[in-house]
Amino acid sequence: MTDLSTRYRVPPSFSIVAHSPDVVELRRGAWNPVSITLTDRTGSGKLFRALDLMDGRATLQEVAD
Secondary structure (H helix, E strand, C coil), rough: CCCCCCCEECCCCCCEHHHEEEEEEEECCCCCCCEEEEEEECCCCCHHHHHHHCCCEHHHHHHHH
């Protein structure tokens, strides 16, 4: 079982680029960039908010709410 007081963090080397609340790109690097695009196919509108909260300060419970 996951401890809801655990804090998660997107590594600071990645930039979060929101194309919409359901399509988010994680980018890193300028000369040899890495780009990962995440899509919430359910269209709940929560993906960007969840990733934005993963800064190491919010608990898993806070991200889930």
